[in-house]
Amino acid sequence: MAYEEVKVQTPLYLKILPVLSICAFFGSWEFIVKTGIVPSTMLAAPSEVIKLFIVKLTDPNPDGAVLSQHAWISLKEAGIGYLLSLLVGLPLGLTMGWFTTVRGLFRPVFELIRPIPPIAWIPLCIFWFGIGLWGKVFIIWIAGIVPCVINAWVGVGMTNPTLIQMARTYGASDWQIFTKICVPSALPMVFGALQIALAYCWTNLVGAELLAADQGLGFLISMGRRLALPQMVVLGMVTVGIGGAVIGVLIDAVEKRLLAGIRR
């Protein structure tokens, strides 16, 4: 076969199909609810969800808060827990990667905590903190700390050994090697951790709020179920999904800015 010119342009049908498929998805969703194939007590049509969304912007009934307040509470809990987990997890993971003493002291406890899903801490949290803000912050902290530690640790472990040996030859101390070589070269992995941890925090936040909360998006979902209002459940799910997507995009943008000059 002779050399062919590479086609850059995507064919027209590949551009139209995604739009069609989204339209078909929402169309058939609306259709099966409106015609009663799926009873309206089980699933709400998209139009109803949008209607409820507009109502919920101003009306605190029947679950006690407007939508923006629920979203704000969830964001606050996730934000505090996430920042705390970064604050503890990243230094811990980085030092665990390089210093034998730190690794020796923290690894057994970390290995014990690692396989426990954060959701399992909820009952203990309710014992310790009640159902207020700090119980959920604790769960999110536990959720976020595991990926932070693992990625920072692996990131330090992946440091190019030639660089370390070079620094040793020039007489750098252990601490200098750590700060000047290991930490910078672990940065891409650390940024990976930021994203994984955030997604993980967001998931567990919803779980925590389903079980122990009186405000927040997860609470909105569970109230929707208790009041048998499927449109409220779907509204909560959609808001949570949008929140997660927006946060993911933000982190991506920040990462691109900060890591512009670093190899990946």
Next chain:
Amino acid sequence: MDTQSVANEVIKSTREKQAFSIIALIRNEYFLYLVSSAAFVLLWHWVAKEQILGKSLATPYDVVKELGRLMTIKLAGKNLFGHAWASTQRILIGFSLAAVVAIPLGLFMALNRTVNAIVKPVFDLFKPMPPIAWISIAILWFGIGEPSKVFIIVIGTFVPCLLNSYNGIRLIEPELYDVIRSLGGNRRHEILQVSFPAAFPAIFAGLQISLSIAWTCVLAAELVSARSGLGWIIVQGMKLTKPELVIGGMLIIALVAWLTTLLVSGLERVLCPWKRHIEGL
């Protein structure tokens, strides 16, 4: 192994034997493991004994005693192993259902642009939604029985399975295709002999991620509504304010979750000996 790796620096432990010294002892990793485990248990015991956190923490001894008691007596018709099996069974069913559908779909999406154009947008809509958020709607649809729990696990594990088999094929080095093409292979050879084997490690990485998500999902579902399973044990402990039951349940969860992870990585070692590190996953 006679080598040990710190920050990728291979240290051969063939150096000559050193005289015993305190400094060498406190630098020894395994000795420190012992010290920190002991310190952790002692601290835990002390905090629980002095009731610094009120009556909400049980001593390690109480926890072990409670676990021993659970192995013999029955809670809601099942002993500890029964409950652990109930949770594991839900995970295995949901996990295999999701894997059977999601992995081929991901492969298809990566190999065929038309399928990709149809499925990807809808998949992207569902991707950012945490699986736990589906619990309420699962209960509305399936009631509080087994199907709703399996459904949540399927939803939760579907995303990483599909994503990883999709990315696994897209991140294959183009050189591999060049090789098979210059050896005269056609499209079928490309798919069967390059795409699938090269995507295998990524698929297994997806399975590992799925597994940990599945544990989160099954626990959340059992905490919300269940009559058996490890999550139910924890809830029971919470309702009866028995912290030893809660902590015992958490430890068993950690143990079973760790065992299932070992199972999958063992399976990987058997099925996929050519595993290598893939950049960007």
